[in-house]
Amino acid sequence: MPHPVFIAPSILSADFAHLARECADVAAAGADLIHVDVMDGRFVPNLTIGAPVVARLSTATSLPLDCHLMVEEPDHLIDAFAAAGARSLSVHFEACRHLHRTIQRIRARGVAPGVAINPHTSFGAVEPILREVEFVLVMSVNPGFGGQAFIPAVLDKVRAIDAWRRDHRPDLVIEIDGGITTATIAAARAAGVDWFVAGSAVFGAADRAQAIAGLRAAAGA
Numbered sequence: 057m058p059h060p061v062f063i064a065p066s067i068l069s070a071d072f073a074h075l076a077r078e079c080a081d082v083a084a085a086g087a088d089l090i091h092v093d094v095m096d097g098r099f100v101p102n103l104t105i106g107a108p109v110v111a112r113l114s115t116a117t118s119l120p121l122d123c124h125l126m127v128e129e130p131d132h133l134i135d136a137f138a139a140a141g142a143r144s145l146s147v148h149f150e151a152c153r154h155l156h157r158t159i160q161r162i163r164a165r166g167v168a169p170g171v172a173i174n175p176h177t178s179f180g181a182v183e184p185i186l187r188e189v190e191f192v193l194v195m196s197v198n199p200g201f202g203g204q205a206f207i208p209a210v211l212d213k214v215r216a217i218d219a220w221r222r223d224h225r226p227d228l229v230i231e232i233d234g235g236i237t238t239a240t241i242a243a244a245r246a247a248g249v250d251w252f253v254a255g256s257a258v259f260g261a262a263d264r265a266q267a268i269a270g271l272r273a274a275a276g277a
Contacts, residue, residue, distance in 0.1 A: 059229055059250035061277035063268050064089035064122055066233070067113075068104065069203070069255030075109070076116035082258060085265035086272075089122045091233070091253045092142075096127040099151050100200035107136035114141025122251075124172060124233065126199050127151065131158055138165035146170035146193045146231075149182050159188045170231070174199065175207050179216035186225060191251070192217055196244070197234030203256050206235025211247040218248025238274040245275040 065087050070078035079090050092110055097103040114121055120143035125133060130147040137145055145167045152158045155171070162169035172193035173182050186192060194214055197204035214230060221228040232244050233253035241252055254271060261267035 061245065061272055061275045062088035062251040063258070063271055064091040064231070064251055064253045065258040065264075065268075066091040066093055066253050066255035067259075068093040069259040071259075072105075075113060078259065079113060079117040079119070082264055082268070083117055083119050085258075086268045087119060087258070089144075089251065090117060090119045092121055092123045094123060094125050094127060094133075094137075095200065098128045099148065100126045102200045107133065107140040110137060110142060111140035120144065122146075122231075122253075124193060124253075125151075126172075129153075131161065134158070134161050134165060134167075138162070138167045142167055144168040144170055144191065146172040146191070148172045148174070148199075149177055149185070150174055155185055156188060159185065170229075172199075172233075173213075175210050179213050179220070182217075183220065186217070186220065186228060189228070191229035191231050193231040193233055193253075194249075195234055196232050196236070196240075199234075204235055206237075206240040208243070211243060214244065214247040214249055221248075236271070238270050241271055241275045245277075 065082045095102045095104040122144045123142040124146050159169045168190040170191040196210045229250050231251035232249045236252050236254045237257045258267050
């Protein structure tokens with residue numbers, strides 16, 4: 057039984073001067089999650105927001121906050137983001153020295169743990185952690201900036217994860233982030249993706265309800 061399609065607008069493409077209003081707008085437009093890209097200027101060449109902003113957002117929206125830590129040494133941030141109201145928290149395979157311990161720490165804080173993987177990271181590299189997480193976030197662009205073009209080659213990795221979960225973890229969720237539009241979402245859904253992070257495709261649209269509905273329709277939902 058396939059997982060339902062979830063649309064997760066990324067606030068990286070929102071108006072940072074009015075984040076509460078932007079989150080309320082996409083919630084009213086039919087979004088399922090709010091995706092929060094946390095960047096430290098070290099793991100990726102960009103700097104965004106921290107736990108205090110997430111804490112304020114958690115009071116401004118009833119949608120779950122899906123926080124993606126694109127940071128070096130994420131362990132020291134887990135407690136702060138859990139306390140701030142993150143409902144799911146993904147850390148990068150490439151940034152974690154002791155990944156199992158990091159995932160266990162997230163779970164111990166009552167937050168759904170996920171592992172994120174860059175486009176070049178193989179299925180074989182991440183397979184050992186898949187039994188320990190609730191979701192895997194496949195980057196379909198190189199992380200750090202919004203508005204990049206989708207990398208189709210990552211769908212082979214999605215198919216491999218989907219085949220693995222059919223045999224081992226049917227409850228595992230596959231999320232994808234980067235270049236998701238009505239032109240790319242159908243192929244990603246066919247490969248096995250459940251949650252779709254969309255930044256400019258939603259926040260850059262004049263009619264955000266129409267944009268989200270269009271993504272769902274293109275995904276066959």
